[in-house]
Amino acid sequence: MKTRVHILSAATSLFLILTSCEDKFLNLDPLDQAxxxxxxxxxxxxxxxxxxxxxxxxxxKKIDDSSFFxxxxxxxxxxxxxNDLGRGTNGQxxxxxxxxxxxKYIRSNNYLIQxxxxxxxxxxxxxxxxxxxxxxxxxxxxxxxxxYGGIPIxxxxxxxxxxxxxxxxxxxxEVVAQILKDLAIAIDGLPAEANIAVADKGHxxxxxxxxxxxxxxxxxxxxxxxxKETTDFESGQKKSDQVTAYLTEAAxxxxxxxxxxxxxLWNEVDSLSYYYLFVLEDAxxxxxxxxxxxxxxxxxxxxxxxxxxxxALNISHSGGGIGPNRKLMDMYLCSDGLPYTHSPLAKxxxxxxxxxxxxxxxxxxxxxxxxxxxxxxxxGVNGGGAxxxxxxxxxxxxxxxTIPAYYPDLAINSTNSYANRKWVTENPGxxxxxxxxxYPQIRLAEVYLIYAEAICELGGGKISDAxxxxxxxxxxxRAYVAPLTNALIAPYSDLSLLGEIRRERALELLGENSRYxxxxxxxxxxxxxxxxxxxxxxxxxxxTPTEYATFKNxxxxxxxxxxxxxxxxxxxxxxLIMDPASNRKFSRKNYLLPIPxxxxxxxxxxxxxxxx
Numbered sequence: 001m002k003t004r005v006h007i008l009s010a011a012t013s014l015f016l017i018l019t020s021c022e023d024k025f026l027n028l029d030p031l032d033q034a035x036x037x038x039x040x041x042x043x044x045x046x047x048x049x050x051x052x053x054x055x056x057x058x059x060x061k062k063i064d065d066s067s068f069f070x071x072x073x074x075x076x077x078x079x080x081x082x083n084d085l086g087r088g089t090n091g092q093x094x095x096x097x098x099x100x101x102x103x104k105y106i107r108s109n110n111y112l113i114q115x116x117x118x119x120x121x122x123x124x125x126x127x128x129x130x131x132x133x134x135x136x137x138x139x140x141x142x143x144x145x146x147x148y149g150g151i152p153i154x155x156x157x158x159x160x161x162x163x164x165x166x167x168x169x170x171x172x173x174e175v176v177a178q179i180l181k182d183l184a185i186a187i188d189g190l191p192a193e194a195n196i197a198v199a200d201k202g203h204x205x206x207x208x209x210x211x212x213x214x215x216x217x218x219x220x221x222x223x224x225x226x227x228k229e230t231t232d233f234e235s236g237q238k239k240s241d242q243v244t245a246y247l248t249e250a251a252x253x254x255x256x257x258x259x260x261x262x263x264x265l266w267n268e269v270d271s272l273s274y275y276y277l278f279v280l281e282d283a284x285x286x287x288x289x290x291x292x293x294x295x296x297x298x299x300x301x302x303x304x305x306x307x308x309x310x311x312a313l314n315i316s317h318s319g320g321g322i323g324p325n326r327k328l329m330d331m332y333l334c335s336d337g338l339p340y341t342h343s344p345l346a347k348x349x350x351x352x353x354x355x356x357x358x359x360x361x362x363x364x365x366x367x368x369x370x371x372x373x374x375x376x377x378x379x380g381v382n383g384g385g386a387x388x389x390x391x392x393x394x395x396x397x398x399x400x401x402t403i404p405a406y407y408p409d410l411a412i413n414s415t416n417s418y419a420n421r422k423w424v425t426e427n428p429g430x431x432x433x434x435x436x437x438x439y440p441q442i443r444l445a446e447v448y449l450i451y452a453e454a455i456c457e458l459g460g461g462k463i464s465d466a467x468x469x470x471x472x473x474x475x476x477x478r479a480y481v482a483p484l485t486n487a488l489i490a491p492y493s494d495l496s497l498l499g500e501i502r503r504e505r506a507l508e509l510l511g512e513n514s515r516y517x518x519x520x521x522x523x524x525x526x527x528x529x530x531x532x533x534x535x536x537x538x539x540x541x542x543x544t545p546t547e548y549a550t551f552k553n554x555x556x557x558x559x560x561x562x563x564x565x566x567x568x569x570x571x572x573x574x575x576l577i578m579d580p581a582s583n584r585k586f587s588r589k590n591y592l593l594p595i596p597x598x599x600x601x602x603x604x605x606x607x608x609x610x611x612x
Contacts, residue, residue: 053109053133056108056140057441060315075087077533079323080324087529087579087583092594093597095598096593099599107158109136110156114156116133128203131190131204134182135186138183141175146517148609149609153170165602166604166605180217187206192262193207193262207262208300212442214451217454221242221243221454222457223520225243227523258451258471264444269290271361274362274478279423279437284386284428292438298438301439311436315432315435316435321420322422322510325534326536331507334346335481336358345358349540350540350547356369361481362508366421375399377427378428384400423435449472449505453505462497463501465485472484531581533577533578533579535576536560537573538560538576565577587611589610592610
């Protein structure tokens with residue numbers, strides 16, 4: 001974080017003026033001619049303006065009215081508690097910060113691009129900054145596309161008389177074409193990661209733009225392939241027939257990124273690497289004394305710093321904002337590479353710890369196991385946070401007596417079935433709201449997943465073992481599970497290669513703002529989101545109570561109180577019903593969010609999405 005924060009600090013005066021002017025621009029007040037005469041006259045002006053773009057993405061820090069908790073996929077089919085979005089019971093909002101902010105940010109991008117065109121100096125000196133503006137313009141248009149479908153494309157600096165303010169919506173295919181056009185410019189103008197100066201690390205690289213373009217291409221290709229009935233505002237709109245071309249380019253771009261060797265999966269803390277990757281900060285944040293400098297997996301990230309740019313959100317105390325459920329627990333693989341529901345290594349649910357045995361290291365990394373002690377965070381929590389010098393972390397931590405054993409009474413309640421560790425720091429120097437680890441906007445693991453899915457889609461559901469080894473088996477290796485092969489799943493008629501690749505996305509990208517988008521682009525959101533959300537198994541199929549149902553805590557009180565669960569127990573699985581199917585009414589209209597009321601009033605030409 002310090003490199004980019006230092007860049008920002010060095011240009012404080014310029015930023016103050018740019019920011020004050022930007023507020024005027026974004027509110028469509030008249031442009032300040034004096035400011036135009038002063039700024040965007042040297043490359044350093046462009047650099048300073050481009051730096052501010054990085055602060056306009058959803059990350060772990062509160063931005064305007066948005067925050068980290070908006071992006072952890074809460075209420076999805078993998079959560080233990082429902083919300084209006086996952087239930088499909090959300091209504092048309094009066095206003096939407098995401099619509100408003102996205103266009104505000106795009107206007108800043110457009111302004112830099114315009115000034116780049118007017119620049120009288122050597123345009124090669126500002127090429128990378130203009131490329132950054134094109135990247136972020138694509139980023140925000142894609143954000144809008146995923147939420148609303150076709151939206152008005154903005155590529156000019158609008159004033160109060162601009163036709164854009166009353167423009168009709170472009171089709172989703174026109175929006176995608178604009179996004180891809182911007183990303184082509186970004187790829188051409190951005191430097192390779194290896195050529196970015198140390199002082200500028202954290203700025204966009206060519207590989208970041210390639211990776212993002214691969215993400216866009218995969219998203220749109222699968223949307224066009226699987227979302228049969230139109231969900232766009234334009235009735236009878238024809239698809240772009242670019243599915244094969246998009247998938248081919250997505251695979252090609254992904255392979256180019258992971259093949260050049262610049263980025264590597266972070267695998268520095270053995271079987272707990274997946275956990276520590278997301279809380280990696282200073283030497284006290286993990287048992288091996290590693291810092292952010294060791295992380296070569298994050299291709300593009302939002303950067304944070306305890307002193308200069310802390311999160312200022314109650315992340316660790318909230319359990320990272322993720323509430324894992326029964327479905328997610330059963331999706332995790334066994335060490336033989338098979339799902340828990342298929343593996344002979346699965347031990348069932350009789351004892352509280354049975355489902356944690358012989359499992360995917362990602363489960364061990366992010367879900368707390370009953371009876372196991374875990375470090376807290378900060379000076380006043382659970383003995384003062386982690387002290388990794390006390391014991392070998394791979395065997396048993398030497399916890400102070402003040403740290404209680406973790407028993408299920410801390411996890412089994414009406415709102416959270418299992419306790420999550422992802423995003424939850426152990427750093428003894430970090431109190432709540434001081435979390436300052438970086439947030440991955442794009443990381444190498446996703447690039448592997450993009451490649452595998454695109455190749456499998458192009459192959460009609462088939463993918464070679466060689467391509468699996470190039471891609472997702474790299475991820476599975478870090479998860480300490482056997483590789484996925486054609487032979488491994490061949491005996492199981494209900495398993496498919498595409499299904500297992502999709503499973504890998506769910507597990508690897510958990511809580512990274514992808515689950516809802518994935519369910520929708522695969523056209524299975526209604527199927528998955530309308531199922532009940534389940535929790536711990538409290539009885540076997542023959543009705544015998546499990547240990548969860550009978551276990552007493554240190555005070556002699558049963559940890560399971562049926563009265564806290566008015567929805568009862570699911571007959572098929574014996575699991576607690578956390579959110580019943582009757583609450584969940586997700587339909588095809590929910591694939592796109594409604595245009596907010598205030599925007600419809602401002603621009604009557606904005607046709608509402610179907611069903612709203």
